[in-house]
Amino acid sequence: MTIAMDVVQLSRLQFGLTAMYHFLFVPLTLGLAVLLGIMESVYVMTGRDIWRQMTKFWGVLFGINFAMGVATGITMEFQFGMNWAYYSHYVGDVFGAPLAIEGLMAFFLEATFIGLFFFGWDRLSKVAHLAVTWLVALGSNLSALWILIANGWMQHPVGASFNPDTMRMEVTDFSAVIFNPVAQAKFVHTVSAGYVTGAVFVLAISAFYLLRGRHVELAKRSMTVAASFGLAAALSVVVLGDESGYTAGENQKMKIAAIESMWNTEPAPASFTLFGLPNQETHRTDYxxxxxxxxxxxxxxxxxxEVPGINDLVARTQTRIRSGLLAYDALEKLHADRTSTDARTALAAHADDLGYALLLKKIRPDIANATDADVQQAAWNTVPAVSPLFWSFRLMVGLGFFFILLFAVAFYLASKRRLLSSRAFLWVALCTLPLPWIAAELGWFVAEVGRQPWVIEGVLPTFMAVSSLSAANVLTTLIGFIAFYSILLVVDIYLMVKAIRLGPEPSATKPTVQPGPSAMPLPAE
Structure with missing residues (x-):
């Protein structure tokens, strides 16, 4: 069992690292794609060449980021077959459908039109090229939609049921899978966070140019667009994050309790813990x-x-484990006699709790003989790591409110035409560059760690989903991925920095001025 758990931990580590690395590129792709559409729309409406040059310059950075996102995303899908074979077998009929649609609908759309975006400037009319740019943005968002529908189903498995004859989860209502409230809430929240990332990126690089007195015309217009778009996106992240909290409160009560380090159920309405020191050993939160x-x-x-606390949720889980054992017993009888109507009736009555009985397999193979102590231990295993979730969530939320303040100040300075003279703000904007990625990674950490020990909430425990591999095999591929992705990261940073240093084409800017205390802002066009 120890070796098996090594495989589980290594597989989780490998997928977690590749997923979080891949997600370094996704938010910027989402944000820059829409910003490119906005900038080119202004160019088409005004005919001013500066907006065309802006679109082309930020488009180069978008292209570098997009290529890296594709390279890192493909390996993630292969891991479902390599490291998570039982997961693919058990829920592949449900989980695979959104991924297939994402490839056929979104990725091909995005990949096709991104070529036209780069090579169609002198071959398409202004309106046709603008349509291409917006189709690239549409493809990026559709790709995120279908990926998050798949991930949302893992968080809240609806529209599917367990088939005892095939021993697999199968789709019963595909519309329920698509319109899963958890998936829809995750989509709008994640996409808005991507828009914030794109806006901060444009804001920070533009601030760098203004501090250096380079490409002033491009930079100040880019900052104005980023400030307006970013403020709306940052406000949306907070509002839509509240919706994600509500759907989690409805469907993932243990995640909410762990995020709040709430061990005991409080009288309604429950308080929000602004600060505290969670202690998972003593089951309390100090200070x-x-x-x-x-x-x-x-x-x-x-x-x-009421918002139930961890202790009450563990007690409820024990009840569901015992119910799941009845389903497991009925399934065993059904395998012995496929015609047994009593077994099918008993299984149907307790099928929703079958996954909870499977939690016992981490403790003992003969779960039919599980003791009360085994049931209690399995129930407590459903409590995720409280302290990391508690602090990750609060740091993420704090960054979200900081972005609102940042964009509000940027919007005010842009409207007053004081960006060039506000050097302190420009330095703050430049130093903010890595923060949206930190917030995005924290968000995924909270979402994924918060549902452990489940790979499919309430259906399939994570430790059961892995492939029959040796720990050495997984470790070898893990080292290979780390080495390969590290090289990609160096290449990505090199290409990005090189493109930023080169700046836009020479025709994109007018003669620059050196900003200083007495510098006057140029009039916006």
């Missing part, structure tokens, strides 16, 4: 500073509905 009612409003949208 708490709470905001009354806030958690209840976020998680339940009411002042009368």
């Amino acid at each position: 708490e500073i709470k905001v009354p009612w806030m958690l209840g409003l976020i998680a339940t949208r009411s002042i009368s509905t």
Whole structure:
């Protein structure tokens, strides 16, 4: 069993590293694609060449990022077959459909029109090329939609049921899979976060140019667009994040309780812990500073509905494990006699809890003989790592509010034409560059670690989903991925820095001025 768990941990580490590395490129792709559409739309409406040059310059950076995103994303899908074979067998009929549609609908659309974007400037009319740019943006967002529909199903498996004859999960209502409320909430929240990333990227690079007195015309217009777009996106992230909190409160109660380090159920409406020191060993949170009612409003949208604590949720899980054991027993009887109607009836009555019984397989192979102590241990294994979730969530939320402040100040300075003279703000904007990626990675960490020990919430435990590989095989590929991705990261940073240093084509800017205390801002066009 120890060797098996080594394979599980290594497989999780490999997929986690590749997923989080891949997600370094996804938010910037989403954000820059829409910003390119906005900039080129202004060019088509005004005919001013500076906007064309802006679109082409930021388009080069978009292309570098897009290529890296594709290279890192493909390997993730291969891992489902390599490292997570039982997962692919058990839920492939459901999970594979959104991924296939993403490839056929979104990726091909995006990949086709991105070529026209780069090589069609002198071959297409202005309006036709603008349509191509917006189709690239549409493809990027559709790609995110289908990926998040697949991921949302892992968080909240709807529209599918277990078939005892095939021993697999099968689709029963594909529309329920598509319109899964968790998936839809994740989509709008993730896409908005991508827009913030793109806006911060444009804001920071433009601030760098203004601090150096280079490409001033391009930089100040880019900052104005980024400030306006970024402010709307940052506000959307907070609002739509609240929707994600509500859907998690409805469908992933243990995740919410762990994020809040809430061990005991509080009277409704529950308070939000602004600060505290979670202690998973003593099952308590020390030095708490709470905001009354806030958690209840976020998680339940009411002042009368309780938010259950970890202790109560563990007790409920024990009940579901015992119910799942009845389903497991019925499944065993059905395998012995396929015609047994009693076994099918018993299985149907407890099928929703079958996955909870499978948690016992981590403790003992003969789960039919599980003791009360085994059930209790399995129930406590459903509590994720509380302290990392608690602090990751708060840092992510803090960064979200910081972005609102950043874009609000940028918008004010741009509207007053004071960007060139506000050197302190330009330095803040430049230093903000890595923060949206940190926030995005924290968001994924909270989403994925928060649902452990499940790979499919309530259906399939993570430790059961891995392939029959040796730990040495997984470790070898893990080292290979780390080496390959490290090289890609160096190449990506080199290409990005080189493109930024070169700047736009010479015709993109007018003679520059050296900013200083007495410098006057140039009039915006």
